[in-house]
Structures are given as structure tokens and as C-alpha cells.
Amino acid sequence: MRLNELSSAELHRSLAQGLGLQTGPFRFHIRTRIPGVVSGLSQLYSDFEVGNFDFYDFHVRIAPPVGLRRWFRPQVNFWMDEFSPFMPLPADHAFAQLEWGMNWCMAGHAHHYLMFHAAVLEKNGQAVILPGDPGAGKSTLTAALALSGWRLLSDEITLVDRNDGQIVPLARPVSLKNASIDIIRAFAPQAVIGEAARDTHKGTVAHLKPPGESVARMSEKAKARHIIFPRWQAGATLSTTPHAKADAFIHLAGHAFNYNLLGALGFDMTARLLEACNCQSLEYSRLEDAMDFFSELVA
Amino acid sequence: MLISFWRIPPTATLRLHRWPDEDEYVVHHGAANATHRLSAVAGMFLEYLASGKSDTSGFISLLQELGDDTPEITMANLLEALQRLDIIEPIDAP
Numbered sequence: 001m002r003l004n005e006l007s008s009a010e011l012h013r014s015l016a017q018g019l020g021l022q023t024g025p026f027r028f029h030i031r032t033r034i035p036g037v038v039s040g041l042s043q044l045y046s047d048f049e050v051g052n053f054d055f056y057d058f059h060v061r062i063a064p065p066v067g068l069r070r071w072f073r074p075q076v077n078f079w080m081d082e083f084s085p086f087m088p089l090p091a092d093h094a095f096a097q098l099e100w101g102m103n104w105c106m107a108g109h110a111h112h113y114l115m116f117h118a119a120v121l122e123k124n125g126q127a128v129i130l131p132g133d134p135g136a137g138k139s140t141l142t143a144a145l146a147l148s149g150w151r152l153l154s155d156e157i158t159l160v161d162r163n164d165g166q167i168v169p170l171a172r173p174v175s176l177k178n179a180s181i182d183i184i185r186a187f188a189p190q191a192v193i194g195e196a197a198r199d200t201h202k203g204t205v206a207h208l209k210p211p212g213e214s215v216a217r218m219s220e221k222a223k224a225r226h227i228i229f230p231r232w233q234a235g236a237t238l239s240t241t242p243h244a245k246a247d248a249f250i251h252l253a254g255h256a257f258n259y260n261l262l263g264a265l266g267f268d269m270t271a272r273l274l275e276a277c278n279c280q281s282l283e284y285s286r287l288e289d290a291m292d293f294f295s296e297l298v299a
Numbered sequence: 300m301l302i303s304f305w306r307i308p309p310t311a312t313l314r315l316h317r318w319p320d321e322d323e324y325v326v327h328h329g330a331a332n333a334t335h336r337l338s339a340v341a342g343m344f345l346e347y348l349a350s351g352k353s354d355t356s357g358f359i360s361l362l363q364e365l366g367d368d369t370p371e372i373t374m375a376n377l378l379e380a381l382q383r384l385d386i387i388e389p390i391d392a393p
Contacts, residue, residue, distance in 0.1 A: 049340055246323035246336045260332060264314060266333060267327035271316040 004046035020056060020101075022049040024159065024170035024218055026106060026127055029056040030098070034076055036195065037062050040095030044173045044194050044207055053256040060106040062098050064091070068124045080105055096197040096205050099175065106170070107257040113168060114160040114269045115257040120167055120224070121150040126298045127167045127222035128276070129158055130230055131251055137232030140180040141207050144287045145294060146190040147160055153222060157257065162265070165272050166221040171214040173207035181206045189288055226274055226297055227252075230290070238289040243279040285293040303376065304353045306385045307345065314368060315345055333344065335384060344377055346384065353390060 006014060015038055018031040020128070032038065039208035065088045075088035081204040084103055089097050107115060118131040119142040132138035139155060146152040152171045159168040176184055176193065181204065182189055192209035227248055249270055253259040259266040284290045307313055312329030327334050335382030337345070340362070347358050356389055362370035381387045 126346050244323060245318045245321050246325050249325045249335070250336050259334075263332050264312070264327055264329055267316075267325075271325070274318065 001049070001051050002046070003041065003050045006050070008042070010145045011042055013079075014050075014132050016061075017119070019052050020053040021045065022053070022173055022218075023102070024154075025079075025168055026057045026110070026170075027053050027055065028105075029059045030062075031060070032062040032098075033096045034062050034064075034091070034095075036092060036094045037098055037104070040098070040194050040207070043192065044209045046209075047212045057100075058109070060098070060101055060105065060276060061295070062094055062101070062274075078104075090251065092195075093197040093200055095194060095207070096200060099173065099207060102172070102208050106157055109259060110159070111258050112162065112261065114162065114266055116158040116252050116259075117156065117255040117257060118158040118252070119155050120153040120158045120222075121145050122153055122167075122222040123150045124292075124298045125223065126225035127153060128226040128228055128294065128297065129167075129224055130228055131248075131255055134229050136230055137180070138230060139175055139177065140232070140287070141230050141290060142183045142185055143174045143176060143180070143191070144187055144291060146208070146211055146214065147176060147184070147191055150294070151217060151222075152210050160269055160273060161221060162269065164221075165224075165269060165276070167224050168221055169214070169218045171210045171218055173210060176206050176208055178203040183235055183287070184208060216248070224277050226276045227279045228294075228297075229279075229285045232285065233283050234285055236283050236285045238282070238284040238293055240280045240282050240293070243281045245279055248279045249274055302354055302356045303378070303391050305348060305355070306353055306390050306392045308388045309383065311386065313345065313349075315342060315349070317342055328384065328385065331347050331385060333384075335386075340373060341377055341381060343382070348387065353393060 007208045016033050018029050021028045059081055062076055065077045074091040076091050076094040077084050078086055078097050079086045118129050119138050120127055130138050142155050153167055154170040155174040159170055161168050194207045196204050196206040227244045229243055310330050314327040317324045322339035324337040326337055359370045359374050362373055367373050
């Protein structure tokens with residue numbers, strides 16, 4: 001059953017007791033009564049599979065902390081298996097906190113995959129990995145590509161299958177920050193963007209609903225063919241330069257969630273991934289130019 | 300420069316990788332669980348040692364053949380850097 005098949009009352013009731021949600025290979029059991037989380041899930045996860053599953057990878061809960069902060073300047077907290085890894089946040093950051101908490105669950109525990117901190121999208125059977133330092137414009141580019149017919153595999157965590165080296169989809173809402181929220185609204189007025197959480201530690205954050213097709217094809221792995229290091233630079237004419245694979249290796253490993261933990265296996269998997277990919281650095285200022293570049297890349 | 304003899308420490312369990320058409324290498328030091336990016340020359344020296352050779356003189360000759368005008372200096376720098384990473388260790392003359 002998809003989440004949008006539940007009525008609002010059913011969704012509230014299910015989430016109060018705990019609702020199973022499938023995202024990529026993971027099943028979350030989510031429990032909350034926070035209206036902002038319920039509406040965020042309703043708006044941004046409407047195409048996702050939900051239900052009562054036999055097995056869950058993660059049991060999570062978003063709820064007010066005990067004590068006065070339940071009422072005075074209300075806060076919320078995130079729990080996984082009754083362990084709370086974060087400080088409480090203002091109640092209007094609740095949906096963002098759920099997203100960060102879900103990322104924390106996967107990045108910290110799913111070591112049966114190699115996990116890079118990178119976005120990844122696919123078109124014409126070719127997955128393109130987008131690593132990027134903060135501020136490089138990775139999420140903006142990811143959102144624009146996802147809204148231009150590319151299949152979103154992941155915005156934050158690139159999952160690599162240990163057995164065949166393919167990319168495992170994990171399509172979830174794309175986290176947009178600060179100026180990129182309005183850039184994406186202007187780029188695609190039809191885009192569904194959730195309620196903005198202001199004054200978070202990342203500034204203003206809002207999430208873009210992933211395309212329905214990306215969610216529907218969540219069990220379809222993809223072969224990585226390109227690694228593009230994007231860099232948004234005001235006023236820059238689009239340009240690309242070859243990126244040395246040894247440097248790409250060190251960057252990917254340095255920004256991985258569990259490269260060191262996997263030891264020699266992580267080394268072998270990363271080396272194999274780079275064998276199959278061409279690596280380039282991309283500098284751009286206009287999203288439309290970047291879209292043309294990516295279309296030509298996989299033509 | 301005196302001829303010296305070196306080997307990859309047996310406990311290091313190195314993995315060395317280079318991609319076609321690229322010069323640089325990456326190496327994984329299993330015992331330290333550390334990954335390093337290496338120059339073409341450093342990678343070639345590790346391949347030289349991995350092939351069973353251990354003397355610096357043979358590698359210095361190779362550097363000369365490749366057009367290095369100061370092969371002894373290159374060799375000394377290489378030995379210092381790789382030893383610091385525990386990727387090589389000195390041995391007695393075989």
C-alpha cells in the first residue's frame with residue numbers, strides 16, 4: 001500500500017501507533033504524533049510503500065522531550081530504539097529532524113553497503129555520482145536533475161552493493177538549503193517543496209518531494225558510469241576538466257560514511273567503482289547549462 | 300648514495316591500484332587501515348619491491364632510464380616518505 005492511499009485520519013492513527021515505511025532497501029518503523037511530521041510525510045512520502053512489515057531495520061520516534069519543553073517553547077526529539085543521538089530541536093524543525101535522524105540511522109548502521117556522502121542520479125542506464133563539498137551546489141543540482149527527468153537514486157547517501165558494485169537506490173526527499181529553495185522554485189514551479197524549517201544549524205531547510213517514478217523504481221539498481229565533482233561559481237561559464245582518479249578516490253573515501261570500517265573491502269570496492277567511471281570536475285553558474293551538460297554526458 | 304635494501308613489511312598487507320591511462324596510484328595499508336595517494340614513481344617502486352627485487356641500485360637505474368637527472372635524490376626522498384608511512388622497511392643485503 002502507498003502512503004497516499006491512507007486517509008488523513010488513518011495516517012494520523014497509524015503514525016501514532018507506528019507505521020512501516022519502505023525507503024530503498026530499508027524499512028523504518030516510524031512513530032509520531034507531531035502534526036508537522038505527519039503533514040511532511042503525507043506531502044513528501046505520498047508515493048512510498050507503507051504498511052505493517054514483518055521486519056524493520058530501524059524503529060524511530062519523533063516526540064516532545066519530557067518536562068517543561070513539552071509546553072514552553074516546544075521542542076521535539078528523535079529516538080532510534082529509544083536512544084536519542086541528538087539534542088532536542090524546536091518543534092517546527094520536527095520534519096527536518098526526522099530526515100536527519102533517518103540519515104543518521106542508515107549512515108551509522110548499514111555497513112552491509114559501502115556508503116559515500118554523495119548524490120546519485122541515473123538516466124539511460126548510466127548512474128552519475130555527484131560528490132561535493134558543502135556549498136558546492138550538489139543538492140540544487142540534484143533537485144534540478146530529478147525535476148528534469150533523471151531518476152533520483154539518492155541525495156545524500158550513495159549506497160554501493162558489496163556483491164556487484166552497483167548503486168542501490170535510496171530515493172528520499174532532497175534537502176534544499178537557503179538560496180537553493182527559491183532557485184528550485186523558480187526552476188520548476190510545479191515542484192512540491194515541504195514546509196521550510198528556519199534557523200536550523202544549516203540555515204533554512206526545506207525538502208523537495210522525490211519524483212514518483214524514482215520512488216516506483218526503487219528496487220532497480222544502476223551501474224555507475226560517471227563521477228562529476230560540481231562547483232557552482234557565480235557568473236562562471238560552464239567548464240569541465242578531467243579529474244584524476246587517485247584524487248577522486250581519496251575524496252570519495254574521505255567523504256564516505258564507512259570506508260574505513262570496511263577496510264580492504266572498502267578499498268577494493270572504491271577502486272572497482274572508479275574503474276567503471278569517468279571522472280570530471282564541473283564548474284557552472286546557470287542550472288540550464290548544467291542540465292545540457294548532463295544530458296550530453298549520458299546521451 | 301649507498302646501495303640499500305628494502306622490502307614491503309610482510310604484516311602490512313598492501314593493496315596497490317592504478318587505473319589505465321593515469322599515472323598516480325592509491326595504496327591501502329591493511330595493518331594500519333590507511334589509504335594513501337602515491338606518485339607514479341612511488342607506485343613503481345612498490346611494484347618493483349613486490350616483484351621480489353630489493354636493492355635501490357636497480358631502481359635508480361630505472362629512474363635514469365626514465366630521464367630523471369637526479370635519481371639518487373628522488374630515491375632518497377622516496378625511501379624517506381614511504382618509510383614514514385610504514386609502507387617499506389630496510390633489510391640486510393640478501
